Amino acid sequence: MQTIAPGIRQLDTLIGGWSGVTAGFLIDGPQPALVETGARSSADTVVAALEAAGVGRADLRWLVLTHIHLDHAGAVGDLARAFPEATVVVHERGARHLADPTRLIDSAALVYGPLLDGLYGRMLPVAEDRLVAAADGHRIDLGGGRHLRLVDSPGHAKHHHAVLDEHTGTLLVGDAAGVRLPEMRHLRPAAPPPDFDLEQATASLHRFVELRPERVVLTHYGEVGEPEAVLREAEAILHQWVAVAEAVTARHAAAGVEEIAAALADAFLDPDEDLPDAVREKVETLNGVHSNAAGIARYLQRRARPQAS
Template sequence: MHGIHTIDTGFGRPAFDAAYLVVERGRGAFIDSGTAHSVPRFLQALRTAGLRTCDVDWVILTHVHLDHAGGAGELLTHLPNARLAVHPRGARHMIDPAALVAGATAVYGEAAMRRDYGDITPVASDRVVEASDGFAIDLAGRALLCLDTPGHAKHHIAIHDERANAFFTGDVFGLSYRELDTARGPFIIPTTSPVQFDPDEAHASIDRMLRYAPEAMYLTHYDRVEDVARLAQDLHEQIDAMVAIGRRHAGDPDRERRIADEFAALYVDRAQGHGVTLAPESVVALLEVDIRLNAQGMAVWLDRAAR
């Protein structure tokens, strides 16, 4: 639709992590890059779309978390004419990814890093373009507007595609897995990050995107969703509920576990209200990683807010 091709990056599980190829008059732009292991899927997407590697002008990163950006350097080695657009706060991490690698290795371990993300290839500085707020990309006459959208991360942009009247939202518009779709449409929950979640900024970024009256959002996790106004309201309600849960357990010695347990109950309750018929334990299993990360993100925000 509108020359937008969804790429399952292969990270995590099927239909979990998406990137996109936007095609306009024989020219291409990738939105996000997946991991280094994802590169063959991107090259196949080009072949399927009838494009050559030299026809790609841009790789645009919503933010530099490794499931979105870890493969950018390796992908660019195959794209001789492409430049990398990234939030100004993320540009240095693409040029020298040592800090990203060290941080992720400390969390996951070296073996898991190599298994899940592969080698993180630096990007030459002369190929990196800082996409500050309002930065406009012209893809063969197609306007792609980059907006600063913090909340999930300080180095996050959302990309408005004027022709499609849609946003590529990275993680700032939550996550929505197709297994939880019902007759009422997609089910959505917010996604924090372990270090930079900010609920006020998340609310503001969602509202800013809504002012463009988009007909669809293209999520990293996962794919195109419509019914945008309803989903935005769901996100606003859940962000507030999550903050209330976090504050209720702020002083608990085992607060992260307690927060995670209440987040799980919140999401199950809302899923059931949405008509999801999976057993509660199946919903929790599907969202297990996200519940854990959301609890971590909330704990970090509570510490920062208390200072």
């Protein structure tokens, strides 16, 4: 575990056996919290990391999710069983999917295909009396004067909160500012189907800037640079990626996801970045160009619909 701010330790969930892809965050306090659970396939790793950090089975008080995508929330049912005193805090739009993950798993099966069982694993339900369905501004009390504040931040997903540690000004942004693994020079947007929405995503980034955080931390993966510059970069790349997709559909209205993905790869996969194949594989699996193409295509279709009628 790596201390990234006073009282905040970052742990590596080692999804798929890969390091430096998906983080969790242990926030100290009399009633400590874990933000992000990782995928279900990471549950044993996360339990062991918390135990090694001295968090006993009865000690952990909060399990906080940025959103319910399976790489962030898949282990929540296992961790709720492992830490019986922990209450799960999730966006109000995601809560019912934790109580009954059937639909969540069905839609994940469509998006992930064989990776669902091969990489992510499914999700155990969480008992309703262990769940808090939280709205924007919800504060989680860790005791000793420490609070986490949830910041509604749709765009990547409609059930997304960033988590602000008020004590240190650390903003855990989940996937709302994109992805940058330690080996990567550039941020990559995280614009998957079905929810990706450019206007919502940029509005969320503006909210983050207004919070004036001391540091911005991605779940994939870790702290990134000067906060305001990073958040502006995240907005700029979103506009750039959407613009490339728009140009494809402007040339050819019936352009499909494959054509958009090819154009995005041409425009943004930096041949000079010289990423090792293993890193490329991690990025493409986690946040592939194809997934972003599908999310942006769906967004463009949705945006066009009112004008079409």
